[in-house]
Amino acid sequence: MGRLLVTLLAVIATILGSTIDGYESKVVQFxxxxxxxxxxxxxxxxxxxxxxxxxxYGIDFGDGLPNxxxxxxRTVADIIGDAMGLPRPPAFLDPNLDEDTILEKGVNYAxxxxxxxxxxxxxFIQRLCFHKQLELFRGTQDLITYKIxxxxxxxxxxNAAYVVALGANDFINNxxxxxxxxxxxxxxxTFVDYLIETLEGQLKLLHRLGARxxxxxxxxxxxxxPLQRVLSTSGDCQEKTNDLALSFNKAASKMVEQLSATLPHANFKFGDAYDVVDDVIKNPYKYGFTNSDSPCCSFGQIRPxxxxxxxxTLCKDRSKYVFWDEYHPSDKANQMIANELIKKFGFLRADAGVPSPAPAMAPSADD
Incomplete structure (x- = not known):
């Protein structure tokens, strides 16, 4: 009887082991x-x-409803993930999220x-700062550890891929x-130094939690x-704000490079698309845009x-506008940014199964 029990346990362990190994081969994003x-x-x-x-919002995505x-x-992360053949991770607070979904698709905490x-x-009253997002990631790890x-x-x-895309709000909304x-x-x-020091600690924590x-x-x-332009007296770009972005990028790039060189088995990269976005804004016609200073979706003359x-009211052709609203780029602009990063880092495009955006024509038009 004892020998039979040992044999049964060995068979069960083999079956469970083969199932778990399936998770190991699945690469997802966080x-x-x-x-x-x-x-x-x-x-x-x-x-x-x-x-x-x-x-x-969401008019050119899926069923055209807010999502x-x-x-x-699409977001830049959507497009890059598609190019890498990775599934699009659902929101952490999605009511349908469960362990199986996490193992198949990963999680988006943004x-x-x-x-x-x-x-x-x-x-904004409620939002998830990076510290809170990391806490939620730890909870995710506990769930998956319990399951497999x-x-x-x-x-x-x-084995997972990790994306960290934060910092703009620390300037604009702080x-x-x-x-x-x-x-x-x-x-x-000193503020840039404070940001970089904080971010460095957060990235080191991510590494300790398994990010490679x-x-x-x-x-x-x-x-x-557009929001920064409309708040200025001239309608031009606010160069102080741009200089802060450049300072952050320079310091963050150096810090990420150092972490990649010193943390065990770390492959950390810094994705800088400042120059190409700057060129798109300064020379929109060169990239197929006609407007790079105002939002496609606006409330007439009431701004911001x-x-x-x-x-x-929506612009006549959304593919011609760099900005969708006062803050955020359009799908077409996100595609340009993603393409630059894909090119810079040699990501292989995986066209099969990549959703195409809907035709960029608005239900209402305003020239």
């Missing part, structure tokens, strides 16, 4: 970020003031209004606003987003209308 990468987390935060739950993305179509710093974006065991869980998380203490506590250089293949997205020329709302 995405940490702000509204540029959010795919629905803020929709599940009842008191959040940063939401993309109104028409015409939590702060744009008309939250509109979130930042590297805990205090960033506090006037410690050893296989470790392999699963070490340092550059006098309602925040950071705006008078720091100067430009990680990309940190740099900041674009955020002084040229901080979000796209049902009463807003």
């Amino acid at each position: 995405i940490f970020g702000d509204s540029l990468s959010d795919v629905g987390n803020n929709e599940q935060l009842p008191r959040s003031l940063a939401k993309a739950n109104l028409p015409w 939590g993305r702060f744009t008309n179509g 939250s509109g209004g979130g930042g590297i710093l805990n205090e960033t974006g506090s006037y 065991g410690k050893n296989e869980s470790r392999k699963f998380f070490r 340092y550059l606003m006098p309602v925040y203490g950071d705006s008078w506590k720091y100067n430009d250089q 293949k990680l990309m940190v997205f740099g900041l674009g020329p955020m002084g040229c987003i 209308a901080l979000t796209c709302i049902p009463a807003s």
Whole structure:
């Protein structure tokens, strides 16, 4: 009887082991970020003031209804993941998320209004800062460890791809606003130093939690987003804001490179698309755009209308606009940014099965 029990246990272990090995071969993504990468987390935060739950968000994605993305179509992370043949991870707060979905698709923790710093974006009431996103990731690891065991869980998380795309809100919705203490506590250089030091600690924690293949997205020329332009007296880009983005990118690139060289088995990369986005904004016609200074979705002459709302009017051709709303790029612009990063890092395109955006014609037009 004892020998039979041992044999049965060995058979069960073999069966379970082969099932678990299937998880090991599945490479998924874990995405940490702000509204540029959010795919629905803020929709599940009842008191959040940063939401993309109104028409015409999502008009060029799937069924054309709002889906939590702060744009008309895909995010940069969507497009790069598609090119790498990776599944699109659902929002952590998606009510349908379970362990099996995590093992098949990964998780997206990005939250509109979130930042590297805990205090960033506090006037949005509810948002997930990077610190909170990391806490949720730890909880995810506990769930997966309970399901497939410690050893296989470790392999699963070490084989995954990681994206960190944060920082813009720390400037636009923190340092550059006098309602925040950071705006008078720091100067430009010391604030960038504070951000980089905080981010470095967070990336080291991610490494301790198993992240080996990680990309940190740099900041674009955020002084040229429509909101920054309309708040200036001339309507031009705010060069101080752009200089802050450049300073952050320079320091973050150096820090990420050092981490990749010193942390065991780390393959960390810094994705900097500042130059190409800057060129698109300065020379839109060169890239097939006709407008790079105002949003496609706007409320007529009333600006800034901080979000796209049902009463807003849409531009005639969304593929000709660099910006979708006052803050966020359009699907077409996100495609340009993603293409630059794909080219820079040699990602192989996987065209099979990549969803195509819907035709970029608006139901209502305003020249």
